Amino acid sequence: MTSVADPIAGHPHADASSHVSASRASTRADAVLFPVAGTERELRLDLFRGLALWLIFIDHLPPNILTWLTIRNYGFSDATEIFIFISGYTAAFVYGRAMQEQGTLVASARIFKRVWQIYVAHVFLFTIFLAEISYVATRFENPLYSEEMGILDFLKQPDVTIVQALLLKFRPVNMDVLPLYIVLMLFLPPILWLMRRRADLTLALSVGLYALTWEFDLHLTAYPNGVWAFNPFAWQLLFVFGAWCALGGAVRMSRILSSNVTLWLCVAYLLAAFWVTLTWYIPQIHHLLPKVIEQWMYPINKTDLDVLRFAHFLALAALTVRFLPKDWPGLKSVWLRPMVLCGQHSLEIFCIGVFLAFAGHFVLAEVAGGAGMHALISFLGIVVMSTAAWVFSWYKGVTVKGGSRAKRSDADLAGGEA
Amino acid sequence: MKAVLRLTMLAGLLVAAPVRAEPPAHTCEVPAYLLTSESTLPKVEAAAKPGGKLDILVVGSRSSVIGVSDHSAAYPNRLQAYLKEKLPGVEVNVALELQVKKTAEEMAPTLEQLVTDKKPNLVIWQTGTVDAMKQADADDFRNALDEGVAAMQKAGTDVILMNLQYSPRTETMISGSAYLDNMRVVAQQHDVPLFDRFAIMRHWNESGDFDLFSASPGMELAKRVHDCLGRALSTFVVDAAKIKAADLRIQR
Numbered sequence: 001m002t003s004v005a006d007p008i009a010g011h012p013h014a015d016a017s018s019h020v021s022a023s024r025a026s027t028r029a030d031a032v033l034f035p036v037a038g039t040e041r042e043l044r045l046d047l048f049r050g051l052a053l054w055l056i057f058i059d060h061l062p063p064n065i066l067t068w069l070t071i072r073n074y075g076f077s078d079a080t081e082i083f084i085f086i087s088g089y090t091a092a093f094v095y096g097r098a099m100q101e102q103g104t105l106v107a108s109a110r111i112f113k114r115v116w117q118i119y120v121a122h123v124f125l126f127t128i129f130l131a132e133i134s135y136v137a138t139r140f141e142n143p144l145y146s147e148e149m150g151i152l153d154f155l156k157q158p159d160v161t162i163v164q165a166l167l168l169k170f171r172p173v174n175m176d177v178l179p180l181y182i183v184l185m186l187f188l189p190p191i192l193w194l195m196r197r198r199a200d201l202t203l204a205l206s207v208g209l210y211a212l213t214w215e216f217d218l219h220l221t222a223y224p225n226g227v228w229a230f231n232p233f234a235w236q237l238l239f240v241f242g243a244w245c246a247l248g249g250a251v252r253m254s255r256i257l258s259s260n261v262t263l264w265l266c267v268a269y270l271l272a273a274f275w276v277t278l279t280w281y282i283p284q285i286h287h288l289l290p291k292v293i294e295q296w297m298y299p300i301n302k303t304d305l306d307v308l309r310f311a312h313f314l315a316l317a318a319l320t321v322r323f324l325p326k327d328w329p330g331l332k333s334v335w336l337r338p339m340v341l342c343g344q345h346s347l348e349i350f351c352i353g354v355f356l357a358f359a360g361h362f363v364l365a366e367v368a369g370g371a372g373m374h375a376l377i378s379f380l381g382i383v384v385m386s387t388a389a390w391v392f393s394w395y396k397g398v399t400v401k402g403g404s405r406a407k408r409s410d411a412d413l414a415g416g417e418a
Numbered sequence: 419m420k421a422v423l424r425l426t427m428l429a430g431l432l433v434a435a436p437v438r439a440e441p442p443a444h445t446c447e448v449p450a451y452l453l454t455s456e457s458t459l460p461k462v463e464a465a466a467k468p469g470g471k472l473d474i475l476v477v478g479s480r481s482s483v484i485g486v487s488d489h490s491a492a493y494p495n496r497l498q499a500y501l502k503e504k505l506p507g508v509e510v511n512v513a514l515e516l517q518v519k520k521t522a523e524e525m526a527p528t529l530e531q532l533v534t535d536k537k538p539n540l541v542i543w544q545t546g547t548v549d550a551m552k553q554a555d556a557d558d559f560r561n562a563l564d565e566g567v568a569a570m571q572k573a574g575t576d577v578i579l580m581n582l583q584y585s586p587r588t589e590t591m592i593s594g595s596a597y598l599d600n601m602r603v604v605a606q607q608h609d610v611p612l613f614d615r616f617a618i619m620r621h622w623n624e625s626g627d628f629d630l631f632s633a634s635p636g637m638e639l640a641k642r643v644h645d646c647l648g649r650a651l652s653t654f655v656v657d658a659a660k661i662k663a664a665d666l667r668i669q670r
Contacts, residue, residue: 062589140587142632142635143640144484144640146484147548148588148592151592152591222553224552294607299599301557303556361589371624
């Protein structure tokens with residue numbers, strides 16, 4: 001029985017520079033306080049983060065055949081949960097080690113540098129979005145949609161809109177994940193500081209904040225109205241839980257995870273969730289769902305990370321950890337390589353995915369539509385994402401081989417993986 | 419690098435692909451499952467008797483009409499025409515109450531008074547678009563629907579909910595899924611039929627009946643879509659109210 005707490009990457013590029021990793025491992029050997037040690041990258045994390053990135057991309061395109069492959073059609077949770085959990089896990093792992101080796105101050109500085117990178121990526125995506133809709137606004141005239149085109153009215157007051165976008169308050173469709181990520185990372189230094197001393201207390205505080213969020217309806221407002229689509233007060237729970245797992249929680253949970261009771265609970269819950277989801281798509285069987293359950297269950301709130309969603313993610317994760325061992329040879333197979341590579345360059349690939357989703361919409365609108373074209377665009381998008389990830393890996397491999405200069409920047413690259 | 423090369427070639431192919439062929443003559447068929455509802459319309463059923471009078475009120479935002487002044491080609495008017503055809507001997511009257519740029523939360527308090535004043539047998543409440551554009555809070559939206567539907571039912575009318583238009587061009591800008599889901603939930607809770615305009619229009623777009631992506635289709639496409647919506651809606655109403663059109667014919 002392996003668990004997610006088994007060591008992940010000591011080094012972002014273990015295969016390309018094993019000698020560096022080996023030396024690092026020895027310097028870390030005395031760091032027994034830190035529950036994670038080892039040199040081999042945890043490929044399962046990369047694999048599932050890559051998968052999450054692909055699914056997020058597909059979900060951002062208009063619905064098509066591939067949409068039926070995404071998790072959200074088979075249960076309550078979706079790719080966002082995977083992405084945030086793994087982000088918390090890897091961030092805690094990478095920066096936790098940095099805190100150990102370089103001190104809280106330096107590690108915090110590195111985290112803030114990372115926050116800045118994500119912020120810049122967000123602004124970059126916003127610029128592309130503006131370009132696209134400005135184009136649509138000037139070219140598109142369909143009396144059928146005169147009401148819907150009112151959405152472009154905000155272009156008439158760029159002074160307000162652009163400032164609000166820079167303040168992360170104005171977020172067009174599909175651009176909600178990065179602001180959440182920015183806020184979560186911004187609070188990572190104190191979380192990590194406390195987590196390394198009192199892990200369970202930190203998790204308890206996180207659960208407490210989650211409960212307060214539901215009780216008192218804590219939220220961040222958005223522009224022009226409404227709230228953040230992913231409420232950071234609620235979603236922090238997944239992020240902190242990921243961090244808790246990375247810093248030893250998963251090891252302590254391994255007995256629970258390997259028990260058969262857990263197994264059957266998870267299976268039962270996943271099947272129940274699947275059955276509920278079926279009633280959304282097959283109205284004929286909807287009457288089989290008891291009204292009482294329906295009233296208790298709905299709405300399943302994505303904004304505030306509904307407990308049902310969180311539980312669904314936990315069940316999925318528990319089964320995955322149980323049935324997909326860390327050393328499964330398939331993780332290194334050529335076929336899963338593209339997904340793993342994408343997971344290893346999450347920020348870049350996420351941005352490319354959002355950009356490709358915009359571009360895909362654009363092609364569908366301007367060039368051709370139809371189911372075949374839809375599927376082709378989804379497929380091509382994944383090919384582009386994988387190719388880009390491969391190029392990033394190749395480039396990083398080259399720079400690491402480049403000698404001392406690379407060695408110095410390596411810490412940043414490792415941070416860049418979180 | 420081979421992959422990159424291949425990709426470039428594919429991209430080239432994409433650009434060179436011929437512009438979509440003209441769609442075939444429109445039939446705008448709607449699959450049966452989109453036009454059946456388990457919920458019923460007892461007040462409509464009672465009114466649609468030979469010599470009876472069926473009053474329908476459409477409450478909606480801008481997407482219930484085309485253009486600004488002339489509403490004759492919009493779906494409420496077409497619904498009236500198709501219902502008259504289907505229900506001979508019944509005096510069908512469809513009125514339209516436009517509430518431009520109003521969210522469901524703003525519309526809901528007005529509904530009870532509207533029903534009391536106009537005494538319709540059926541209210542078709544088209545909503546969700548403005549809410550989606552403003553990204554109104556999903557809970558507030560659902561509560562407003564909940565209250566609006568309850569108030570109208572209490573005031574003595576049948577209710578049909580109508581959801582958003584399928585608008586592929588604005589999909590990157592307007593996220594409708596939360597509003598579509600909530601409308602489905604509220605319809606189920608109050609046992610009122612939901613006319614799934616979104617799914618129907620998407621079906622037409624995918625089956626090639628209409629090219630809803632078209633950049634400058636002019637007025638003609640809008641009119642044809644509304645005509646088809648009116649026809650589908652008339653079938654939906656007759657079906658949900660369990661009116662046997664054949665009976666009406668015989669008695670005439």
